[in-house]
Amino acid sequence: MNTKIFALLGILIVISLVPLADAQISIGEKAVQKSVEVMINLDGAVHVKHVVRSSNLPVDLELVYGTVSNISVTNEQGIEKVFSMNADNVLLLQPSDDELIIEYDLDDVLSKINNVWTWDFRYLETTTFLIPQEIDLFFVNERPVYMDDKRGFACHGCQMILEYSINEPKNIEIINWENKEFGIEMRTFAEIENFDFSQSDKEISFKVNDANQFVTTVIPLELLSGPYEVFLNDEKIFFNKHISNGTHNWINMKPDTTGEISIIGTTVISELSYTVEVIECGWWDKFLAWFGIGKC
Numbered sequence: 001m002n003t004k005i006f007a008l009l010g011i012l013i014v015i016s017l018v019p020l021a022d023a024q025i026s027i028g029e030k031a032v033q034k035s036v037e038v039m040i041n042l043d044g045a046v047h048v049k050h051v052v053r054s055s056n057l058p059v060d061l062e063l064v065y066g067t068v069s070n071i072s073v074t075n076e077q078g079i080e081k082v083f084s085m086n087a088d089n090v091l092l093l094q095p096s097d098d099e100l101i102i103e104y105d106l107d108d109v110l111s112k113i114n115n116v117w118t119w120d121f122r123y124l125e126t127t128t129f130l131i132p133q134e135i136d137l138f139f140v141n142e143r144p145v146y147m148d149d150k151r152g153f154a155c156h157g158c159q160m161i162l163e164y165s166i167n168e169p170k171n172i173e174i175i176n177w178e179n180k181e182f183g184i185e186m187r188t189f190a191e192i193e194n195f196d197f198s199q200s201d202k203e204i205s206f207k208v209n210d211a212n213q214f215v216t217t218v219i220p221l222e223l224l225s226g227p228y229e230v231f232l233n234d235e236k237i238f239f240n241k242h243i244s245n246g247t248h249n250w251i252n253m254k255p256d257t258t259g260e261i262s263i264i265g266t267t268v269i270s271e272l273s274y275t276v277e278v279i280e281c282g283w284w285d286k287f288l289a290w291f292g293i294g295k296c
Helices: 002-022 283-290
Strands: 033-040 046-052 059-062 067-075 083-085 090-093 100-107 111-113 116-123 127-130 137-140 143-146 152-155 158-164 170-177 180-188 192-198 203-208 215-220 229-232 240-244 248-253 259-264
Touching: 046 059, 067 083, 090 100, 143 240, 143 248, 170 192, 180 192, 180 203, 203 215, 215 259
Parallel strands: 033 127
Antiparallel strands: 033 046, 046 100, 059 090, 067 100, 083 090, 111 116, 116 158, 127 152, 137 143, 137 158, 170 180, 180 215, 192 203, 203 259, 215 248, 229 259, 240 248
């Protein structure tokens, strides 16, 4: 009888231990991070760098989601430190008097769809993204961000759809008015045709022959200023006016079907141009003008 009881107890103990074998056990506190950097290169490769503050206790560091490779953990002097990692991409870091630097490559996170690199990113720490200088325009949740001469941006408590293109075609459409030339820049992988500007209708129009492609129109304010309305096949659609640098407005959209686009502004270049010469006249000038001398 005793043998059967001990056998039954043994089976129960084994059963109770099975879930623990599969569980991810953490014994460290959450790591305090000084910085997180995500570096993206032109071919879509991603490198991540965390700097973790010193701690007298073991700490857990959650890595950015993805397939991790070439991981290293060092202190500020470049000396390698012991660590362990579970199946959920959580590192257990040992106590350290120095800040720890964790670096790794991240695979299978960027995908290229319709000439657009896309990343469904989520990491609830302030993260700095460093991108190639060839990329001056990217999109966060379909909202455009123009980089100009900057090479990075920060995302706080970051959850976003990041999108960008490499070598996006840029075409300049020339508008001539009153012997003055205006250039409207079109940035898109979509095929654009039938471009037109109507001064009387305050309208820029063109045909888009490819759906679900970003289309950015850079409009000189002197030619056509906002507020704007954008129509696709005579139906109003959502768009972003994301830059106004004092001379140009950037209008961005992503039509979900092909068709005719109309961008309608509220202020258009004047139909007539006047040159007015202003002359300041004193009493002597007015006296001479009485005799037909001078301009006053």
